[in-house]
Amino acid sequence: MKIRFLVFDVYGMGGTVRTVLNVTNYLAQNGYDIEVISVFRHRNIPFFEIDPRIKVTVLHDVVNRTKNQLDLKSKVANKLLKMKSRLIHPDDEGHHFFSALTDIKMYNYIKSIDSGILVSTRPSFNIFASKYVKKDVKVIGQEHLNYAIYPERLKRSIVKHYASLDYLATLTDDDTTDYKELLSSGSVKVKKLTNSIPKLQGGVSPLESKTIIAAGRLVPQKGFDLLIEAFKIVNEKHPDWKLKIFGGGRERQNLLDLIEEKELYNHVVLMGSTPNIDVELMKSSIYALSSRFEGFGMVIVEAMQCGVPVVSFDCPKGPGEIIKHNEDGILVENGNIEAFADSLIRLIEDKDLREKFSEKGMENVKRYEIDEIGTKWKETIHELIVE
Known part of the structure:
Protein backbone atom coordinates (compact mmCIF):
# COMPACT_ATOMS: atom_id res chain seq x y z
CA MET A 1 0.00 0.00 0.00
CA LYS A 2 1.42 3.38 -1.03
CA ILE A 3 1.66 6.01 1.70
CA ARG A 4 1.60 9.62 0.55
CA PHE A 5 2.47 12.71 2.60
CA LEU A 6 0.97 16.03 1.45
CA VAL A 7 3.29 18.90 2.47
CA PHE A 8 3.66 22.60 1.73
CA ASP A 9 7.26 22.48 0.45
CA VAL A 10 9.45 19.46 1.18
CA TYR A 11 12.50 21.35 -0.14
CA GLY A 12 12.16 24.04 2.51
CA MET A 13 13.30 24.43 6.10
CA GLY A 14 11.29 24.38 9.31
CA GLY A 15 10.09 21.99 11.96
CA THR A 16 7.26 20.39 10.00
CA VAL A 17 9.49 19.51 7.03
CA ARG A 18 12.15 18.11 9.34
CA THR A 19 9.73 15.93 11.30
CA VAL A 20 7.91 14.72 8.18
CA LEU A 21 11.23 13.69 6.63
CA ASN A 22 12.30 11.93 9.83
CA VAL A 23 9.22 9.72 9.47
CA THR A 24 9.21 9.29 5.69
CA ASN A 25 12.93 8.49 5.58
CA TYR A 26 12.45 5.91 8.33
CA LEU A 27 9.47 4.30 6.58
CA ALA A 28 11.29 4.20 3.23
CA GLN A 29 14.29 2.57 4.91
CA ASN A 30 11.92 -0.04 6.35
CA GLY A 31 10.50 -1.05 2.97
CA TYR A 32 7.38 1.13 2.72
CA ASP A 33 6.31 2.64 -0.61
CA ILE A 34 6.49 6.38 0.16
CA GLU A 35 5.57 9.40 -1.92
CA VAL A 36 5.84 13.01 -0.78
CA ILE A 37 3.47 15.38 -2.59
CA SER A 38 5.02 18.83 -2.29
CA VAL A 39 2.56 21.54 -3.31
CA PHE A 40 5.43 23.99 -3.81
CA ARG A 41 9.12 23.94 -4.62
CA HIS A 42 10.90 27.17 -3.70
CA ARG A 43 14.50 25.91 -3.97
CA ASN A 44 16.37 23.46 -6.18
CA ILE A 45 18.29 21.61 -3.48
CA PRO A 46 16.34 20.32 -0.46
CA PHE A 47 17.32 21.88 2.88
CA PHE A 48 17.12 18.48 4.61
CA GLU A 49 18.12 15.04 3.34
CA ILE A 50 15.44 13.10 1.43
CA ASP A 51 15.93 9.34 1.15
CA PRO A 52 16.38 8.46 -2.57
CA ARG A 53 13.75 5.71 -2.24
CA ASP A 61 7.59 24.40 -9.15
CA VAL A 62 8.23 28.07 -8.36
CA VAL A 63 11.98 27.79 -9.07
CA ASN A 64 11.95 26.20 -12.51
CA ARG A 65 8.65 27.49 -13.87
CA THR A 66 8.95 29.58 -17.05
CA LYS A 67 6.69 32.61 -16.65
CA ASN A 68 7.09 34.37 -19.99
CA GLN A 69 6.00 31.72 -22.47
CA LEU A 70 3.36 32.92 -24.92
CA ASP A 71 1.45 29.69 -25.58
CA LEU A 72 -2.21 29.49 -24.51
CA LYS A 73 -1.56 27.05 -21.66
CA SER A 74 1.02 29.36 -20.08
CA LYS A 75 -1.24 32.40 -20.46
CA VAL A 76 -4.11 30.59 -18.74
CA ALA A 77 -1.77 29.38 -15.97
CA ASN A 78 -0.45 32.91 -15.39
CA LYS A 79 -4.00 34.24 -15.14
CA LEU A 80 -4.99 31.53 -12.65
CA LEU A 81 -1.86 32.26 -10.64
CA LYS A 82 -3.11 35.79 -9.99
CA MET A 83 -6.48 34.57 -8.67
CA LYS A 84 -6.93 33.80 -4.96
CA SER A 85 -7.28 30.23 -3.76
CA ARG A 86 -10.84 29.05 -3.08
CA LEU A 87 -9.98 25.56 -1.81
CA ILE A 88 -7.37 26.40 0.85
CA HIS A 89 -8.83 27.74 4.07
CA PRO A 90 -8.49 31.55 4.17
CA ASP A 91 -7.01 31.45 7.69
CA ASP A 92 -4.07 29.29 6.64
CA GLU A 93 -0.99 31.35 7.57
CA GLY A 94 0.42 30.72 4.10
CA HIS A 95 -2.81 31.41 2.20
CA HIS A 96 -1.16 34.14 0.10
CA PHE A 97 1.12 31.51 -1.49
CA PHE A 98 -1.84 29.57 -2.89
CA SER A 99 -3.87 30.48 -5.98
CA ALA A 100 -6.55 29.17 -8.29
CA LEU A 101 -3.72 27.43 -10.18
CA THR A 102 -2.51 25.53 -7.13
CA ASP A 103 -6.16 24.71 -6.30
CA ILE A 104 -6.54 22.99 -9.67
CA LYS A 105 -3.21 21.18 -9.39
CA MET A 106 -3.95 19.95 -5.85
CA TYR A 107 -7.53 18.93 -6.67
CA ASN A 108 -6.59 17.03 -9.82
CA TYR A 109 -3.72 15.19 -8.16
CA ILE A 110 -5.68 14.25 -5.04
CA LYS A 111 -8.58 13.04 -7.19
CA SER A 112 -6.18 10.83 -9.16
CA ILE A 113 -5.41 8.81 -6.00
CA ASP A 114 -7.61 5.70 -5.77
CA SER A 115 -6.14 3.82 -2.82
CA GLY A 116 -3.53 3.82 -0.06
CA ILE A 117 -2.98 6.25 2.80
CA LEU A 118 -2.71 10.02 2.59
CA VAL A 119 -1.06 11.92 5.45
CA SER A 120 -1.90 15.64 5.42
CA THR A 121 0.31 17.95 7.43
CA ARG A 122 -1.43 21.28 8.19
CA PRO A 123 -5.02 22.28 9.06
CA SER A 124 -5.95 23.55 5.59
CA PHE A 125 -4.63 20.30 4.04
CA ASN A 126 -6.51 18.20 6.60
CA ILE A 127 -9.72 20.03 5.69
CA PHE A 128 -8.93 19.78 1.97
CA ALA A 129 -8.33 16.02 2.24
CA SER A 130 -11.50 15.41 4.25
CA LYS A 131 -13.53 17.10 1.49
CA TYR A 132 -11.92 15.84 -1.71
CA VAL A 133 -10.12 12.52 -1.17
CA LYS A 134 -11.83 9.45 -2.67
CA LYS A 135 -13.57 7.14 -0.21
CA ASP A 136 -11.12 4.24 -0.67
CA VAL A 137 -8.17 6.40 0.45
CA LYS A 138 -7.46 6.42 4.19
CA VAL A 139 -6.54 9.84 5.59
CA ILE A 140 -4.32 10.67 8.56
CA GLY A 141 -4.46 14.35 9.43
CA GLN A 142 -1.52 15.76 11.39
CA GLU A 143 -1.80 18.61 13.89
CA HIS A 144 1.46 20.47 14.53
CA LEU A 145 -0.09 23.23 16.67
CA ASN A 146 -2.74 23.36 19.36
CA TYR A 147 -6.39 24.13 18.74
CA ALA A 148 -6.57 27.16 21.06
CA ILE A 149 -4.25 29.35 18.96
CA TYR A 150 -6.33 29.14 15.75
CA PRO A 151 -8.75 31.89 14.60
CA GLU A 152 -12.43 31.21 15.33
CA ARG A 153 -13.35 30.62 11.67
CA LEU A 154 -10.63 27.99 11.32
CA LYS A 155 -11.70 26.36 14.60
CA ARG A 156 -15.22 25.92 13.23
CA SER A 157 -13.89 24.35 10.03
CA ILE A 158 -11.65 22.02 12.03
CA VAL A 159 -14.56 20.73 14.13
CA LYS A 160 -16.73 20.32 11.04
CA HIS A 161 -14.23 18.54 8.76
CA TYR A 162 -11.73 16.72 11.01
CA ALA A 163 -14.53 14.46 12.22
CA SER A 164 -14.52 12.65 8.86
CA LEU A 165 -10.78 11.88 8.85
CA ASP A 166 -9.73 8.30 9.58
CA TYR A 167 -7.04 9.35 12.06
CA LEU A 168 -5.92 12.61 13.60
CA ALA A 169 -2.29 12.51 14.78
CA THR A 170 -1.57 14.89 17.67
CA LEU A 171 1.71 15.83 19.33
CA THR A 172 0.87 16.10 23.04
CA ASP A 173 -1.39 14.49 25.65
CA ASP A 174 -3.29 17.77 26.12
CA ASP A 175 -3.97 18.07 22.38
CA THR A 176 -5.11 14.44 22.26
CA THR A 177 -7.61 15.05 25.06
CA ASP A 178 -8.84 18.31 23.52
CA TYR A 179 -9.41 16.85 20.06
CA LYS A 180 -11.11 13.72 21.38
CA GLU A 181 -13.64 15.97 23.11
CA LEU A 182 -14.04 18.31 20.12
CA LEU A 183 -14.49 15.48 17.60
CA SER A 184 -16.47 13.03 19.73
CA SER A 185 -19.45 13.17 17.36
CA GLY A 186 -17.38 11.90 14.40
CA SER A 187 -15.71 8.62 13.49
CA VAL A 188 -12.13 9.94 13.53
CA LYS A 189 -9.64 8.20 15.80
CA VAL A 190 -7.44 10.68 17.65
CA LYS A 191 -3.98 9.32 18.44
CA LYS A 192 -0.80 10.84 19.85
CA LEU A 193 1.99 10.38 17.29
CA THR A 194 4.62 12.75 18.54
CA ASN A 195 7.58 14.16 16.65
CA SER A 196 10.80 12.17 16.49
CA ILE A 197 14.50 12.94 16.53
CA PRO A 198 16.91 11.52 13.94
CA LYS A 199 20.19 9.83 14.77
CA LEU A 200 22.67 12.17 16.43
CA GLN A 201 25.38 13.57 14.13
CA GLY A 202 27.18 16.18 16.20
CA GLY A 203 27.80 14.29 19.42
CA VAL A 204 27.24 15.46 23.00
CA SER A 205 28.15 18.94 24.21
CA PRO A 206 30.99 19.19 26.76
CA LEU A 207 29.16 22.25 28.20
CA GLU A 208 32.37 24.31 28.17
CA SER A 209 31.43 27.00 25.63
CA LYS A 210 30.10 30.30 26.98
CA THR A 211 27.30 30.15 24.45
CA ILE A 212 23.51 30.12 24.72
CA ILE A 213 21.77 28.89 21.58
CA ALA A 214 18.23 29.26 20.20
CA ALA A 215 16.72 28.21 16.88
CA GLY A 216 13.53 28.59 14.87
CA ARG A 217 11.77 30.73 12.31
CA LEU A 218 12.22 34.45 12.96
CA VAL A 219 8.52 35.08 13.55
CA PRO A 220 6.63 36.57 16.54
CA GLN A 221 5.52 33.11 17.74
CA LYS A 222 9.11 32.17 18.60
CA GLY A 223 9.53 35.11 20.99
CA PHE A 224 13.12 35.95 20.08
CA ASP A 225 12.36 39.55 21.04
CA LEU A 226 11.63 38.32 24.56
CA LEU A 227 14.84 36.29 24.54
CA ILE A 228 16.92 39.32 23.56
CA GLU A 229 15.28 41.32 26.35
CA ALA A 230 16.16 38.55 28.83
CA PHE A 231 19.70 38.26 27.52
CA LYS A 232 20.23 41.97 28.14
CA ILE A 233 19.85 41.18 31.86
CA VAL A 234 22.18 38.18 31.52
CA ASN A 235 24.77 40.26 29.68
CA GLU A 236 24.98 42.82 32.47
CA LYS A 237 26.14 40.09 34.85
CA HIS A 238 28.00 37.80 32.42
CA PRO A 239 29.31 39.89 29.49
CA ASP A 240 31.62 37.04 28.43
CA TRP A 241 28.63 34.89 27.30
CA LYS A 242 27.11 35.04 23.82
CA LEU A 243 23.67 34.28 22.40
CA LYS A 244 23.42 32.67 18.94
CA ILE A 245 20.02 32.52 17.23
CA PHE A 246 19.68 30.19 14.21
CA GLY A 247 16.91 30.60 11.65
CA GLY A 248 15.48 32.93 9.04
CA GLY A 249 12.23 34.83 8.68
CA ARG A 250 10.36 38.08 8.40
CA GLU A 251 11.33 39.39 11.86
CA ARG A 252 15.06 39.46 11.11
CA GLN A 253 15.33 43.24 10.69
CA ASN A 254 13.18 43.93 13.74
CA LEU A 255 15.42 41.66 15.81
CA LEU A 256 18.55 43.35 14.45
CA ASP A 257 17.06 46.70 15.44
CA LEU A 258 16.35 45.40 18.94
CA ILE A 259 19.91 44.07 19.27
CA GLU A 260 21.18 47.52 18.26
CA GLU A 261 18.82 49.26 20.68
CA LYS A 262 19.97 47.07 23.58
CA GLU A 263 23.63 47.53 22.57
CA LEU A 264 24.09 43.78 22.28
CA TYR A 265 25.68 43.78 18.82
CA ASN A 266 28.87 42.22 20.22
CA HIS A 267 26.99 39.56 22.16
CA VAL A 268 23.90 38.44 20.16
CA VAL A 269 24.32 37.01 16.66
CA LEU A 270 21.61 36.06 14.15
CA MET A 271 23.30 33.08 12.52
CA GLY A 272 20.93 32.27 9.66
CA SER A 273 19.60 28.78 8.98
CA THR A 274 21.37 25.45 9.37
CA PRO A 275 20.28 21.92 8.38
CA ASN A 276 22.47 20.46 11.14
CA ILE A 277 21.32 22.10 14.35
CA ASP A 278 22.73 19.21 16.40
CA VAL A 279 26.25 20.12 15.27
CA GLU A 280 25.68 23.67 16.54
CA LEU A 281 24.14 22.41 19.76
CA MET A 282 27.32 20.49 20.51
CA LYS A 283 29.14 23.84 20.57
CA SER A 284 26.79 25.39 23.15
CA SER A 285 26.11 25.04 26.88
CA ILE A 286 22.47 26.20 27.27
CA TYR A 287 19.43 26.11 24.99
CA ALA A 288 16.80 28.87 25.35
CA LEU A 289 13.23 28.41 24.11
CA SER A 290 11.34 31.70 24.32
CA SER A 291 8.23 30.85 22.28
CA ARG A 292 4.88 32.45 23.04
CA PHE A 293 3.26 29.12 22.06
CA GLU A 294 4.43 25.82 20.58
CA GLY A 295 2.82 22.81 18.96
CA PHE A 296 5.43 20.59 20.54
CA GLY A 297 8.94 22.05 20.80
CA MET A 298 10.98 19.67 18.68
CA VAL A 299 14.17 21.63 19.22
CA ILE A 300 13.91 21.08 23.00
CA VAL A 301 14.18 17.35 22.35
CA GLU A 302 17.11 17.87 19.98
CA ALA A 303 18.92 20.02 22.56
CA MET A 304 18.41 17.45 25.32
CA GLN A 305 19.55 14.68 22.97
CA CYS A 306 22.81 16.61 22.58
CA GLY A 307 23.16 16.97 26.34
CA VAL A 308 22.38 20.70 26.32
CA PRO A 309 20.22 21.83 29.29
CA VAL A 310 17.11 23.82 28.38
CA VAL A 311 15.46 26.91 29.81
CA SER A 312 11.97 27.27 28.33
CA PHE A 313 8.87 29.35 28.83
CA ASP A 314 6.07 27.07 30.02
CA CYS A 315 4.03 28.06 26.98
CA PRO A 316 1.13 26.06 25.56
CA LYS A 317 1.46 23.22 24.88
CA GLY A 318 4.58 21.18 24.31
CA PRO A 319 7.46 22.22 26.61
CA GLY A 320 5.76 21.16 29.86
CA GLU A 321 5.24 17.67 28.44
CA ILE A 322 8.91 17.28 27.52
CA ILE A 323 10.79 18.98 30.36
CA LYS A 324 10.62 17.78 33.97
CA HIS A 325 11.07 21.06 35.83
CA ASN A 326 14.23 21.23 37.92
CA GLU A 327 15.03 17.60 37.05
CA ASP A 328 16.29 17.85 33.45
CA GLY A 329 15.57 21.48 32.58
CA ILE A 330 13.84 24.66 33.73
CA LEU A 331 10.30 25.80 32.94
CA VAL A 332 9.63 29.52 33.40
CA GLU A 333 6.28 31.28 33.76
CA ASN A 334 5.19 32.09 30.22
CA GLY A 335 6.33 35.56 29.17
CA ASN A 336 8.19 36.36 32.42
CA ILE A 337 11.37 37.90 31.02
CA GLU A 338 13.09 38.53 34.36
CA ALA A 339 12.48 34.95 35.55
CA PHE A 340 13.80 33.68 32.22
CA ALA A 341 16.97 35.73 32.63
CA ASP A 342 17.38 34.53 36.23
CA SER A 343 17.12 30.91 35.07
CA LEU A 344 19.77 31.44 32.39
CA ILE A 345 22.05 33.05 34.98
CA ARG A 346 21.43 30.14 37.35
CA LEU A 347 22.69 27.66 34.74
CA ILE A 348 25.60 29.89 33.72
CA GLU A 349 26.81 30.01 37.32
CA ASP A 350 26.30 26.33 38.16
CA LYS A 351 28.11 23.89 35.87
CA ASP A 352 27.22 20.97 38.15
CA LEU A 353 23.54 21.74 37.55
CA ARG A 354 24.16 21.94 33.80
CA GLU A 355 25.79 18.52 33.91
CA LYS A 356 22.95 17.06 35.99
CA PHE A 357 20.32 18.37 33.55
CA SER A 358 22.43 17.14 30.63
CA GLU A 359 22.56 13.58 31.92
CA LYS A 360 18.88 13.44 32.90
CA GLY A 361 17.79 15.09 29.64
CA MET A 362 19.58 12.60 27.42
CA GLU A 363 17.82 9.77 29.24
CA ASN A 364 14.44 11.53 29.08
CA VAL A 365 14.35 12.02 25.31
CA LYS A 366 15.16 8.46 24.31
CA ARG A 367 11.36 8.06 24.06
CA TYR A 368 11.44 10.41 21.04
CA GLU A 369 14.06 8.52 19.02
CA ILE A 370 12.97 7.61 15.50
CA ASP A 371 13.00 3.85 16.13
CA GLU A 372 10.48 4.38 18.96
CA ILE A 373 8.19 6.79 17.07
CA GLY A 374 8.65 4.93 13.78
CA THR A 375 7.28 1.77 15.38
CA LYS A 376 4.14 3.67 16.38
CA TRP A 377 3.73 4.87 12.80
CA LYS A 378 4.05 1.30 11.53
CA GLU A 379 1.40 0.17 14.03
CA THR A 380 -0.97 2.93 12.89
CA ILE A 381 -0.43 2.08 9.21
CA HIS A 382 -1.14 -1.59 9.96
CA GLU A 383 -4.35 -0.65 11.76
CA LEU A 384 -5.54 1.26 8.67
CA ILE A 385 -4.60 -1.55 6.30
CA VAL A 386 -6.53 -4.24 8.18
CA GLU A 387 -9.66 -2.13 8.78
Missing part, protein backbone atom coordinates in the same frame (compact mmCIF):
# COMPACT_ATOMS: atom_id res chain seq x y z
CA ILE A 54 11.08 8.36 -1.68
CA LYS A 55 9.17 9.52 -4.74
CA VAL A 56 8.80 13.32 -4.66
CA THR A 57 6.00 14.89 -6.70
CA VAL A 58 6.03 18.68 -7.04
CA LEU A 59 2.73 20.27 -8.02
CA HIS A 60 3.88 23.87 -8.48
